Amino acid sequence: MKRIILFWGILCSFLGAQAQQEPVSAPSPTFPRHSLQIGSGDPTLIRLMYINRSGCPYYHLIDNDWFSPDTYRGKKTTLFPISLSYSYSLKKWLALGGMTTYNCYFYSEYERSTRKVVGQFEKHFFAFMPTIHFTWLNKKIVSLYSGGALGVAFLYTYSRGEHLWEVAPAFQLTFIGIRVGKTWYGFGEYGVGVKGFLATGIGYKF
């Protein structure tokens, strides 16, 4: 993790230095500086890092005494993480912004002998992260970029009438992303973090 942060730090310094080499007298290009996008990724990493980490308890006869509830877990449903982000382009190749990601995971718990629902397990995940993006190929309708985000995640767990809040670090590294379109665009990303390994969605530049 530290190595990844270090890598991004070096990259930022490098690109920052590149930016400083641009002629000061060059006129500022006019281009849409604001960008809003919504997308969705795969839940693999969220499940591994956050949801399964603190466990998803349910009673099972084998682990309990005779008088404990004997239950079994119903279908586990995980929403694909939804991300909403805003960015502001300082330069054509550099944008800063923020992102929020939401995911949830839930199942019902059934009493074995009656097959009735006796409990509900829910876990909700919210992440808030500042973001940075570097656009390294900028064509008329296609652009390629990389980026990163580091922030905080809040996890809310509800199980058998008990509520639990947890706080954990959250991150997203986008190794390569592609945008296709002008004002309205679609995007696809490959990376690692709370958005998953693969993410896709739509955005709007203004």
Add this chain to the structure above:
Amino acid sequence: MKKVIFFIALLSVSFSSCYVEEADLAENRTQKGKLIYDTWSFAMKNTVTDFINIAFHFNYWLEAPAEEKNSIEDSLFSNYKIRKESADVWQLLKGNQIKYRIYCINQSLNNLGARWNIVRYPDSYPYSELPYYNSYSFTSFYSDTMELAISNLTGRKWHVWMNENTTPKTFIDFTFTTDDVIMPIGVDNENMSLSGNGTFRFNYLGFNGIEEDEDEDTKRYGFIDFTIDSPLYYRSCSTLFFFWKSGKVSLEAYNLYQDTLKIEATFLFPEANYNTIQLTYNGVTENYH
């Protein structure tokens, strides 16, 4: 271009659905009843093996001709040495330690009116030898010196009883009956039937299987009261359990917090190859083969 955006948006929305993992297997509704039945069956097997059969085995050895005694000792008492203490008292030694002392009053158990007492002594560390089954150790009869009494009621009917001074009291009160003329070698015999009742005590060991302190142990005791409603006929056994070919038993598991579970087990023997245990728990009846 708009078509591309529309296509990506559509892809995105469809991708934003849910990821679903299958539910756990619901298994049998009477699974908990089966677990308690198995625990009772396990306790029965241990009680019969370590207490009651000692009497029948020893009687078989006692009545055997002198030239057969060594081979019987090797097969039925391979872990013990048999020593005579006095005219009616015998010892079974495990190493140098007396494990059983057998009081053969009236000599043969075959004789009407014969009454024997068998005293079993625990190891130096009794908890180390407690039989253990699925989170519970069987604590009745094993942690203290225990005395079993057996008497011949009618020639081919034996009354067996044993009790432990605990609260609630744990005990067995059995009657074994056979129509055979030949004296059985053990009660695990197809021609024997068993009736009676009793209470077994168990200690819940928790997830890690570790005994907690004594006060905590007491709170975690579980008990199984049982009444044999219809005589049980032995068919076979495994290392853990007896299998009965007919009969019916009612079980009531409880703890010191007034939690109670009731189970009824009926034994059916519809075919030669398998037994059926019909369990009723929480109003549901299911068969186990």
